[in-house]
Amino acid sequence: MPELMVINGEYMTPAEGRVSAEDRGFTFADGVYEVMRIYGGVAFTLREHLERLERSASGIDLQLPHTVSGLEAQMTELVDRAGLPEAMLYLQVTRGAAPRNHLYADSLAPTVMAFVRPGPPRPEAWNRDGAMALPMPDTRGTMCNLKTIALLPSVLAKNRAVRAGGAEALFHLEDGTVTEGSSSNAYAVRDGEVWTAPLSHKILPGITRMQLVALCQEMGIRLHEQALTLREFEEADEIIMSATNLELLPVTRLGARPIGAGKPGPVYRRLCEAYRERVRTACGAMAAETR
Ligand SMILES: Cc1ncc(COP(=O)(O)O)c(C=O)c1O
Missing domain, CATH: 3.20.10.10 (D-amino Acid Aminotransferase, subunit A, domain 2)
Structure with a gap:
């Protein structure tokens, strides 16, 4: 299936993807991300990207809701389900949705969104x-x-x-x-x-x-x-x-x-x-x- 998205464990097409308008990613750009590349159906240097995601999250005091190994398993499943041999994989974790306020509660549930789609063509x-x-x-x-x-x-x-x-x-x-x-x-x-x-x-x-x-x-x-x-x-x-x-x-x-x-x-x-x-x-x- 080309162009597959997963939001907090639920699969859909990217066009169907929805998150709250009060998500802090939307109101404050309060989140971290990774862009990975899939070659032959495999995400290249996936572990290195996820370890960097963990460092980025820690740098903004955001506790990832999954371990690096947990994310690795989820991303591998997404890539396998999408079945695109040559593609890009995007993963974003935001601090989650809450009434807009600079202050955030540590109890917020982060929004984890990822998608696979063909990468941009190279001229x-x-x-x-x-x-x-x-x-x-x-x-x-x-x-x-x-x-x-x-x-x-x-x-x-x-x-x-x-x-x-x-x-x-x-x-x-x-x-x-x-x-x-x-x-x-x-x-x-x-x-x-x-x-x-x-x-x-x-x-x-x-x-x-x-x-x-x-x-x-x-x-x-x-x-x-x-x-x-x-x-x-x-x-x-x-x-x-x-x-x-x-x-x-x-x-x-x-x-x-x-x-x-x-x-x-x-x-x-x-x-x-x-x-x-x-x-x-x-x-x-x-x-x-x-x-
Ligand atoms: C500012 C900046 N520097 C460097 C890179 C290259 O990083 P990577 O090789 O991990 O894709 C990126 C990638 O998006 C970037 O945004």
């Missing part, structure tokens, strides 16, 4: 020519390490970037240091070495980033977890962005400025191939185990 031109990222001031504040549903600055930035002909926004702080994309991590390649912002409250600890850090180590590519300035990104040989659905994106223009040779570079191509291989191995093995 072929991105693989061939790369994409444009639009530099933009990072106005998000200091909770970027938590994956909360309060995403308005990111939503606005992404829309501005796409309206300007780009694929992503590239955030930088007032001092010029690049943090990450509106919904992706960012990397600059200089002389064959990779640079990405260190983990802190200023960026999301991307699960794809985690995979790329490990891949760089395995492949003997030196990786620096050290922030660079926008100027240094502009002068890089290559820029790459990464996220679960996006996988790896070669950024060949920052605004109007071409980056490096102006086409997807060799480090992007190597990492992209290694990442796909990692996905094939992990999901192939898990699919074989569970079927």
Whole structure:
């Protein structure tokens, strides 16, 4: 069954999904979420995503109503029931419904909602020519390490970037240091070495980033977890962005400025191939185990 949703254990189509208008997710963006990707009917790095969800929830003092293992079983059942081999899996937990008040009671029952649906298509031109990222001031504040549903600055930035002909926004702080994309991590390649912002409250600890850090180590590519300035990104040989659905994106223009040779570079191509291989191995093995 394509496009399947589950809300607090009840299955339906996404169009049928209903929650209270007093849900704090609606009134306060009071909740956390994860986006995962399904390959060959298996959610890739599901455990890592659920562990991050638990950390995000704990960061906003929200007690998840299920353990990570419990959520893992529920998400696996949803993915199996949906039966979509290539798709995205979204999971959101809000603090629950109550008369609107900044103060919340610890006794609230969280709303757990998840759905599976086909992921956004990837434009072929991105693989061939790369994409444009639009530099933009990072106005998000200091909770970027938590994956909360309060995403308005990111939503606005992404829309501005796409309206300007780009694929992503590239955030930088007032001092010029690049943090990450509106919904992706960012990397600059200089002389064959990779640079990405260190983990802190200023960026999301991307699960794809985690995979790329490990891949760089395995492949003997030196990786620096050290922030660079926008100027240094502009002068890089290559820029790459990464996220679960996006996988790896070669950024060949920052605004109007071409980056490096102006086409997807060799480090992007190597990492992209290694990442796909990692996905094939992990999901192939898990699919074989569970079927
Ligand atoms: C701000 C931000 N940074 C990075 C990422 C990439 O994270 P992941 O690789 O876990 O999808 C995302 C994903 O949505 C994001 O929203």
